[in-house]
Each structure stands twice: as structure tokens, then as C-alpha cells.
Amino acid sequence: MGRRARNKQADPLPLEQTLKRKSSEGSGNKSKKAKKTQNPPKKQPQQPKKEKVQKQKKEEKEEIPIIKKNNKIEDESWDNVETIQDVEDDEFEDIDEYEDLEDNDEYVIKKTSFNFGSDDEEEEEEEELEIEKEARELDEKKKEDERLAEEELKINVAETEKMVLTSGQEIEKDSMVAPDLALIQQRIQDVVKILNNFREMRDPDMSRTDYMEQLKKDLCQYYGYNDYLLSKFLDLFPINEAIEFFEANEVPRPIVIRANTLKTRRRDLAQALINRGVNLEPIGKWSKVGLQIFDSPVPIGATPEYLAGHYMLQAASSFLPVMALAPQENERILDMCSAPGGKTSYISALIKNTGCVFANDANKDRIKAVIANIHRLGIKNAVVCNYDGREFPNVIGGFDRVLLDAPCSGTGVIAKDPSVKVNKSEQDFQMVTQIQKELLLSAIDSVDANSKTGGYIVYSTCSITVEEDEEVVNYALRKRPNVKLVPTGLDFGKEGFTSFRGKTFNPSLKLTRRYYPHTHNMDGFYVSKFKKFSNKIPKLNKDEDEEDNEKVENKVVEEEVGFNDEEDAKIIKAEEEKRLKKKGIKPTNNKKKNNKK
Amino acid sequence: MRPLTEEETKVFFQKLAQYIGRNIVHLINRPDDTYCFRLHNNRVYYVSESIMKKATCIGRDQLLSLGVCFGKFTKTGKFRLHITALDYLAQYAKYKIWVKPNGEMPFMYGNHVLKAHLGRITEDTPEHQGAIIYSMNDIPLGFGVTARSTSDCRKLDPTGIVVFHQADIGEYLRGEETLL
Numbered sequence: 001m002g003r004r005a006r007n008k009q010a011d012p013l014p015l016e017q018t019l020k021r022k023s024s025e026g027s028g029n030k031s032k033k034a035k036k037t038q039n040p041p042k043k044q045p046q047q048p049k050k051e052k053v054q055k056q057k058k059e060e061k062e063e064i065p066i067i068k069k070n071n072k073i074e075d076e077s078w079d080n081v082e083t084i085q086d087v088e089d090d091e092f093e094d095i096d097e098y099e100d101l102e103d104n105d106e107y108v109i110k111k112t113s114f115n116f117g118s119d120d121e122e123e124e125e126e127e128e129l130e131i132e133k134e135a136r137e138l139d140e141k142k143k144e145d146e147r148l149a150e151e152e153l154k155i156n157v158a159e160t161e162k163m164v165l166t167s168g169q170e171i172e173k174d175s176m177v178a179p180d181l182a183l184i185q186q187r188i189q190d191v192v193k194i195l196n197n198f199r200e201m202r203d204p205d206m207s208r209t210d211y212m213e214q215l216k217k218d219l220c221q222y223y224g225y226n227d228y229l230l231s232k233f234l235d236l237f238p239i240n241e242a243i244e245f246f247e248a249n250e251v252p253r254p255i256v257i258r259a260n261t262l263k264t265r266r267r268d269l270a271q272a273l274i275n276r277g278v279n280l281e282p283i284g285k286w287s288k289v290g291l292q293i294f295d296s297p298v299p300i301g302a303t304p305e306y307l308a309g310h311y312m313l314q315a316a317s318s319f320l321p322v323m324a325l326a327p328q329e330n331e332r333i334l335d336m337c338s339a340p341g342g343k344t345s346y347i348s349a350l351i352k353n354t355g356c357v358f359a360n361d362a363n364k365d366r367i368k369a370v371i372a373n374i375h376r377l378g379i380k381n382a383v384v385c386n387y388d389g390r391e392f393p394n395v396i397g398g399f400d401r402v403l404l405d406a407p408c409s410g411t412g413v414i415a416k417d418p419s420v421k422v423n424k425s426e427q428d429f430q431m432v433t434q435i436q437k438e439l440l441l442s443a444i445d446s447v448d449a450n451s452k453t454g455g456y457i458v459y460s461t462c463s464i465t466v467e468e469d470e471e472v473v474n475y476a477l478r479k480r481p482n483v484k485l486v487p488t489g490l491d492f493g494k495e496g497f498t499s500f501r502g503k504t505f506n507p508s509l510k511l512t513r514r515y516y517p518h519t520h521n522m523d524g525f526y527v528s529k530f531k532k533f534s535n536k537i538p539k540l541n542k543d544e545d546e547e548d549n550e551k552v553e554n555k556v557v558e559e560e561v562g563f564n565d566e567e568d569a570k571i572i573k574a575e576e577e578k579r580l581k582k583k584g585i586k587p588t589n590n591k592k593k594n595n596k597k
Numbered sequence: 598m599r600p601l602t603e604e605e606t607k608v609f610f611q612k613l614a615q616y617i618g619r620n621i622v623h624l625i626n627r628p629d630d631t632y633c634f635r636l637h638n639n640r641v642y643y644v645s646e647s648i649m650k651k652a653t654c655i656g657r658d659q660l661l662s663l664g665v666c667f668g669k670f671t672k673t674g675k676f677r678l679h680i681t682a683l684d685y686l687a688q689y690a691k692y693k694i695w696v697k698p699n700g701e702m703p704f705m706y707g708n709h710v711l712k713a714h715l716g717r718i719t720e721d722t723p724e725h726q727g728a729i730i731y732s733m734n735d736i737p738l739g740f741g742v743t744a745r746s747t748s749d750c751r752k753l754d755p756t757g758i759v760v761f762h763q764a765d766i767g768e769y770l771r772g773e774e775t776l777l
Contacts, residue, residue, distance in 0.1 A: 272734075304701055307766035308736045332651070356648045364661075371662045372773045375681040376766070381645075383652045384662040396654040 184222045191215045192239055215239070219246065225421045229411070232465055235501060241518070248518035249414040255293040255300060256283055257311040258319065258342070261349045262378045264310040266291065272305050286492065287319055289349075309376040314342040317412070317515060317525040321405055321460035322346040324488040324513075324529050328453045330355045331400035336389040336443055337407060339366035341373035347403065348379040358396070359384045390438050393445040400454030404443040406436045406472075408463035412524020415517060433467050440476045444483055449532040457483065457530040464514065464524040466500045473512060473528050474505040482534040485511045488527050493520070496528065598637040598653070598660065605670065609634070609641060612676045613667075615727035616740060620689035640669045641676070643685065679776060680739060680764040683729075687737035690729040692722045694743075694760055701732050704739065705767035713755035722747045728760060739765030 191211050194201045198208060220230050223246045233242050259266040266282070266289055273280060277297040283290030291311070293300055300306070301313055322343050327333050329351045338344045338359035348357050359374070361367050364386050374382045387395055389404070409432055410420045440459055449455045459476075461468050473496075477483065485508040496512035498505050512528035601609060613621055624632065630645045637660060644652075644664025652663045665685065668678040678686075696704055700714025716733050724746045730738045741760040750759055768776055 302770060304705065304732060304736060304738065304766070307705065307769055308738070309766075310736075356651055358651075367661055368773055371666075372769050372776065374662075375666065376769045378684050380665050380684075381648060382662070382664075383648060383655065383660070385655045386659045386661055387655075395656075395659075396651070 181222060184218050188215065188218045188222060188243070191218070192243065195239055219243075223250070223421070224418075226424070228426055229421065229424055232411075236464065236466070244518040245516060248516075248521075249418075252415050253315065253517065253521065253523055256314060256316045257291050257293060257300065258314045258346060259289045259291060259311050260309055260345070260377050261289060262353060263308070264305075269305065269310050272310070273303070276303060276305075283316055286490070287316075287323070289346075290316060290319060292316075307376070309378050312342055312345055312373065312377060314346070315413075315416075315523050316521075317462065317523040318342050318405075319346065320488075320490055320493075320513075320515070320525060320527050321403055321458050322350065324460075324490055324527050325401055325403050325456065325458040326489060327351050327355075327401055331451075331454055332356045332358075332398070334358045334360065334392070334399045334402045334443075334446055336360050336392065336402060336404045336439060337362070338384075339363060339370050341370035343403060343405060344370065344382065345374055345377045345379055348374070348381060349377075351381075353379065353381050355381060355400075357382045358399070360387055360389060360392070362386070362388050390435075390442050392442045397446045398448040399446050400448065400451040401456045401458075402443045402447050403458050403460075404439055405460045405462075406439055406468075408432060408436070408461040408468050409465065410462060411468075412462040412464045412515075412517070412526075414524075416523065429465070429467055433472060436461070436468060436472045437475050440472055441479060444476060444480050444530065444532060445537075447532045449482065449535045455532045456486075457532065458488075458527065459530070460525065460527045462523055462525055464516065464526065466497060466503075469514070469526040469528075470497050470500065470505050470509055470512070471503070473509060476530070477506050477508075481538050482536060483530040483532045484508065486529050486531045487511050488513050488529045490527065493527070496526070598635050598649075598657070598663075601634055601636050601641065604674075605636065605676075606634075608670075608674065609667075609676045612678060615742075616678070616686050616691070616729065617689040618691045620691070623689060624685065634667070635663070636670075637663070641667045643667055643682075678740070678764065680766060680768045681776070683737050683739065683764070683766065686740055687729050687731075692719045692726055692728040692743070693731055694718050694722075694728050694741075695731045695733055695735075696738070698733060701738065704730060704762065705765050707762060707765060707767060707771070709744075709758045709762045710741065710760040711755065712750065712753040712757045712759050715750065715759050718747055718750060718759075720747055724749070727763075730760065730765070737766075739763070739767075 191214055194203075195208070195211055195215070202208075202211075216227070216230060216234065219225070219234075219242075220227060223230075225233075225246075233245060236242070237245055259269045270280060270282075270291060273291075273296075278300065279294040279296065280291050281294065283292045305311060306313075325333075325347065327347050327350050331351060332355055333347055333351070335344045335347065335357065339361040341359065344357060344359040351357075357379075359370050359382055361370060367384060367386055371384055374384070385395075409424050409429060410417055411424070414420050440457075443457050443459070447455055447457055459473060463469065473485070477485070485506070488511065490513050493513035493515050495510040496514055498507050498509050509528075512526065515522055515525040515527075517524050610621060617624075624643065630647065632643060632645050633649060635642050635644060635649060637657075642662070642664045643666075648664060652660060665681060666679055667682040667685075668676060670676055694710065694715065695717040696710055696714045697716040700710065700716075703714065704710055710730060719728070722728060722743055724743060726743050727740060728743050729740045732738055739762070741763045743760055744758045745753060753759065
């Protein structure tokens with residue numbers, strides 16, 4: 001009540017007057033400060049010796065006049081209702097303080113309670129009166145400050161509102177000069193609000209694209225993405241979700257560890273870590289081995305338990321492909337891109353050191369981490385090798401299951417590695433998708449479809465762009481008709497796209513799973529699972545492959561399109577004849593084909 | 598990758614016997630599968646025969662590890678046990694030494710075990726004998742060579758060394774590059 005009234009009074013005042021008031025207040029403050037410095041001796045009234053107490057009383061009496069003066073001055077200007085209430089509150093607080101002090105000093109308690117109990121109470125009352133007044137002053141000062149701050153805020157708000165109204169060019173100028181992040185954020189919010197309710201809130205002179213342009217520019221500047229990547233994300237998500245995604249990328253994901261079931265159980269591990277003062281919790285219903293770490297007084301990657309191999313530091317998202325792979329005991333399994341060995345060790349733990357796990361990685365430096373980790377975690381069935389994954393069916397094939405966690409642009413782990421924001425260009429995406437496609441084909445070829453228990457391939461990336469996920473899977477389905485997609489066995493996550501910006505994919509792509517940082521609080525991730533039902537790549541495709549081998553450099557997409565309709569045998573035959581005619585020039589190729597026929 | 602020669606086997610088993618004595622037999626005659634020792638890049642790997650056969654497909658340069666690495670032969674022909682062998686050593690250890698919680702970290706930083714940190718020790722441990730070091734809650738931390746016999750330990754002053762450090766699990770962090 002009081003404050004409102006005051007605001008009404010205050011608002012119409014022109015700036016000068018408020019400033020004047022400020023200055024007068026300032027002088028008042030000085031006197032208060034002076035008083036405060038004198039306060040400390042007075043604040044220890046429980047001193048048992050009577051003499052001291054009396055002395056203090058004298059001092060207080062001397063001070064009182066000043067305080068009263070101050071009170072009068074301020075009482076004139078402000079109404080009293082609220083302040084009195086506040087002061088009552090303060091009384092209680094002060095009493096609390098006394099209690100605290102008594103607790104601290106046993107000696108004091110004894111003396112006061114035995115001898116001078118009644119006297120003290122009186123004194124307390126008097127002093128509280130003192131304190132009351134001080135408290136009231138402080139309160140009033142605080143309110144005055146608040147009021148001034150509010151006024152300032154209003155001024156600021158006015159400023160920002162003005163800025164939003166300025167034309168695009170001016171805004172551009174501003175951004176060239178000095179980016180004001182608060183301002184940009186405000187503008188982003190405003191534009192998003194307008195876009196969400198476009199018909200009503202739009203400026204009739206501006207089109208939707210104008211707003212989008214502006215928004216893109218602001219987002220680039222505010223979150224620090226490059227243009228290419230930003231428009232990719234805006235294509236992927238609606239605006240609100242995109243901004244949530246960007247925000248999620250600024251916050252680190254929770255630290256997660258995986259209990260190594262070869263050496264310990266999750267419950268024992270949790271207990272051991274709690275004893276070290278670590279604050280943790282099971283990660284969720286979907287995993288029986290994950291623990292989420294909230295905070296830890298010790299480095300979680302250097303505890304004796306870690307070194308003894310009882311757990312592995314591993315992002316929650318990297319549990320998923322292994323769970324999707326669902327390895328069975330006594331199987332032969334290949335992890336194509338294994339560094340730093342988190343998924344490999346999880347596979348070995350799931351099959352309890354039976355069978356055999358091949359851990360491959362193309363990077364020799366990163367393989368050292370794989371070797372150290374598998375030894376630390378007590379894995380005895382691993383073979384570590386250093387090949388390019390694309391060589392694989394030639395090195396050794398016939399695996400029961402293959403896990404391909406492909407190298408990717410890392411758009412799902414921006415929180416972990418923010419450099420992705422700026423250093424990924426269109427070319428990088430092309431390069432990386434090309435490698436992914438080749439790796440996936442060789443992964444498929446390395447699997448033995450006749451395996452009694454297996455015949456599965458899991459393809460995963462820590463990227464969320466469609467080029468690296470659905471398009472690669474779709475490519476593999478087209479190139480290898482002897483595989484099909486099957487459910488991943490993960491009961492959460494969003495379904496993969498079956499169509500995206502004019503491209504349509506195989507409808508079975510909805511069996512794949514996508515994970516986002518802002519919805520699942522884990523790294524952005526994509527998981528798909530194939531089942532290989534035949535070792536024979538249908539013959540037509542084989543021819544195609546041979547062709548591909550002949551001209552490695554230009555893998556022509558047009559020919560694939562021609563072969564999509566494989567069931568129509570006549571057309572295919574005709575085409576094949578044509579091609580054979582064309583190739584009649586090359587004698588070696590003809591021989592090969594003749595041999596096979 | 599090849600089997601060990603007679604000379605190498607002798608050196609290697611001598612070293613291994615320091616820690617697990619006659620229990621080496623249990624490493625070779627296993628009920629579940631036939632296991633073998635293989636030499637690759639001067640390192641000795643302990644691996645089941647079935648996995649070893651599969652690994653023969655992989656080229657010499659590309660094969661980096663198989664099964665469990667026990668240690669390596671130095672250039673002078675001696676054998677050095679690595680911390681990676683700890684799992685098997687701890688399983689078949691003859692002499693065990695437990696360190697108190699306040700001695701765990703110093704040992705894992707590569708220091709010798711002092712009398713002050715000694716929690717428990719296998720009775721009748723002789724001098725200069727390989728022993729496995731455990732924490733008080735039975736987590737193997739590493740291994741070393743005893744500096745004193747059990748009876749001598751009793752008289753030792755608190756700063757005296759009980760076990761000379763050979764390898765500890767801290768090496769997974771400190772020596773990831775050089776270890777393997």
C-alpha cells in the first residue's frame with residue numbers, strides 16, 4: 001500500500017527533484033554510516049559486568065538525539081504504515097541474534113541467567129528501541145534505493161523498446177559498432193513472439209522473410225554460430241525449439257558414469273563413491289548401469305575406484321547404440337570406430353568377456369586410450385587393431401554384430417566442443433557424409449547374415465543433421481537391398497524423419513531414433529539398427545558395385561536411380577545389355593563378368 | 598605375433614613366479630578354454646587360443662593389442678611386468694599387503710609403501726618377494742617387492758619402507774602413452 005502511494009507521489013517528479021532528493025539522502029547516509037561505526041561496541045550488550053552496561057547506556061543516550069532527528073526528517077516525507085510492520089519483524093530478528101550470541105558464549109549464559117536476568121530484559125527492551133529506529137532507517141533507505149532502481153529500469157525499458165522499433169538498417173549499424181547482448185536477446189524474443197502470432201503482431205511493412213533474416217542475424221551473433229550451421233538447425237526445428245536447442249548447447253550435459261559390471265555392481269559402486277562425498281543418482285529407468293554425478297569433491301576421473309576399473313566416464317548418449325546392438329554371449333562383434341573405448345567396454349561387459357570383440361579405430365593416437373581403458377576395465381576378449389574402417393570386410397568379416405559409431409561433424413555435442421559452431425562448412429559435411437556412407441556399406445558387408453543369434457548392424461552418430469543420419473541410412477538401404485531396418489529396442493527418443501525438405505526416404509526410417517540435448521538432456525544423437533537377412537547382395541547391385549570399383553572417383557548417382565526399380569526385370573535386362581555393350585571395350589571387365597556368369 | 602622362445606619363456610616365468618609362484622599352472626591349464634602366451638612387438642599377451650586365431654587375420658602393423666598384456670621384454674632381454682597384468686596377478690597372488698586408506702593415494706602416485714601405511718600383511722612373507730598391494734576394502738592397487746620380511750616389519754619405524762613400488766593403477770593416468 002505504502003509503496004504504491006509513494007510511487008504515485010514520486011512519478012510525476014521531474015528528474016532534477018529526484019536527484020536533489022538523492023543528494024539529501026546521501027548526506028543522511030553519511031550520518032548513518034558514522035553511527036554504524038559506533039555501533040559495534042553497543043551490539044554486545046550481554047557483557048555480564050554491570051559497569052560496562054551502564055557505560056554503554058550513557059553512550060546510547062548521547063546518540064539518541066541524532067537518530068531522532070533523522071527519523072523526523074524521513075517521517076515527514078514517507079508514510080509510516082509499512083515501516084512499522086517491518087520494524088516489528090526486525091525486533092524478532094534481533095532477539096534471534098541474541099540467542100545466537102548466548103549459544104556461542106557459555107560463560108555469558110551462566111552469568112546472565114543466574115544473576116541479572118531481570119535487568120537484562122529491561123536493557124534489551126531499551127536497546128531494541130534503539131535498534132528499531134536504526135532498522136527503520138535502513139528499511140527506508142532500501143526502499144528509496146529500490147524506487148530509484150525501478151525508475152532507472154523503466155528508463156532502460158524505454159530504450160530497448162525504442163531499439164526494437166528502429167529500422168533494420170539502423171540495427172545493422174548498431175550491431176557493427178558494438179554488440180549489446182542483452183539488447184539482441186530482447187530483440188530475438190520479440191521477433192519470435194511476432195513470428196508465433198504473425199497475423200496480429202506483424203508490422204505490415206515487414207514480410208516474414210524480413211523477420212527471419214533479422215532473427216538469423218541476431219541468433220548468429222548471440223550464440224556464435226556460422227550462417228550455414230544456423231540455417232541447418234532452423235530447418236531442423238521450429239523456431240521455439242531451435243532456440244531451446246541453442247540454449248541447451250550453452251549448458252554442459254550432466255556427467256555420467258557407467259558401472260563396470262565385470263568388476264562391481266552399481267549399488268556397491270554408488271556406495272563407494274558416496275563415501276567419498278560424491279553426490280549421485282541412477283540415471284533413469286532405461287539403464288541399469290548408469291549413474292549421474294551432480295557434484296564431487298574429488299576428481300571423478302582419478303578416484304581409486306576409477307583406476308581400479310569399477311566405472312567408466314561415458315556420456316549417457318553413448319549407452320544407446322550398445323543397448324540397441326544388444327550383443328549376446330559368445331558372439332564375435334566388431335566396433336568399427338572404437339576410440340576411446342567406452343562402447344567397446346560396454347559391449348564386453350554385456351557379453352561377460354565371452355566371445356570376441358574387435359575394437360578398430362583409424363587413429364593410432366586415440367587407440368592408446370582404447371587399450372588403456374580395456375585393460376583398466378578388465379576386458380579380456382578384445383582385439384585392438386588400427387585399420388581404416390572401409391577396409392573391413394577384406395581384413396576379416398563374418399561378424400555376428402557390427403557397431404558403427406561413425407565419425408561425424410559433432411553437431412550433437414556442441415555443448416562439449418563449441419568449436420563446431422564456427423568451423424563446420426558445407427564441404428566438411430559433404431566429406432564426412434561420404435565417409436559415413438562408405439563405412440556403413442563396409443559395416444554391412446562385414447556381417448554374417450547366417451549367424452544364429454546375430455546379423456545386426458547398428459549405425460549411430462553424435463550429429464543431428466539429416467545429411468549424416470537419415471540420408472546415410474537411406475543410401476545404405478538403397479545400395480544394399482539385403483538389409484532392412486528393425487526397431488532399435490530403445491523405448492524413448494524421437495522417430496527419424498521419413499521425409500525432409502522435399503526429400504522422401506524409406507518409410508521404415510521411422511524405426512530409427514533421434515535424441516536432442518534440449519528434450520532428453522543428453523548429447524544430440526542418432527541410432528539406427530539394421531538386420532541383414534541375406535549374404536547375397538542382389539546380383540544387379542553387385543554389377544553396380546563392380547562399376548563403382550572401376551571408377552572410384554565418380555560414383556555416379558544417376559545410375560543408382562536407374563536401378564532402384566529392380567523388380568522390373570525387363571527394363572533392367574535391357575539396360576544391362578546396353579551397359580555390357582558399352583563396356584565391351586574393356587576386355588578385363590568382360591572376363592570378370594563372363595567368369596561370374 | 599609368435600609363441601615365446603624357450604629363453605623368453607624362462608625369463609618371463611621366472612618373473613611371474615615371483616608374484617604368483619606355482620599358480621602359473623592355473624594360467625596355462627584352464628578348465629574353460631585353452632589359453633596361450635603370445636609375443637607381439639616385444640610385449641607378452643595372454644589370450645585364449647580361439648581369439649588368437651581370429652587375430653591372425655590382422656596385419657602385424659595394425660594389430661595393437663589382443664587379450665591381456667602382461668608386460669614387455671626390455672632391450673636387454675629382461676622382462677618387466679605391466680600394471681595391466683594386475684587382474685591375473687591379484688587372482689593368484691601368494692603374498693598380499695593391504696594399505697590403510699591414508700596410504701592409498703601416496704602409493705598410487707608411485708611411492709613406496711611405508712610402515713605407517715601398512716594395514717595388514719600376509720604372514721611369513723619373506724624379504725625381496727613380489728607382493729600384491731590391496732586397499733583395505735580389497736581393491737588391488739598394484740604390486741611391488743617387499744623390502745622387509747613380515748617379522749622385520751614389526752620392528753620397523755613408521756617411515757621405513759615395507760614394499761618397493763613396481764607398478765600401480767595410477768599408471769593408467771600417468772603413463773597411458775608409454776604403457777602400451
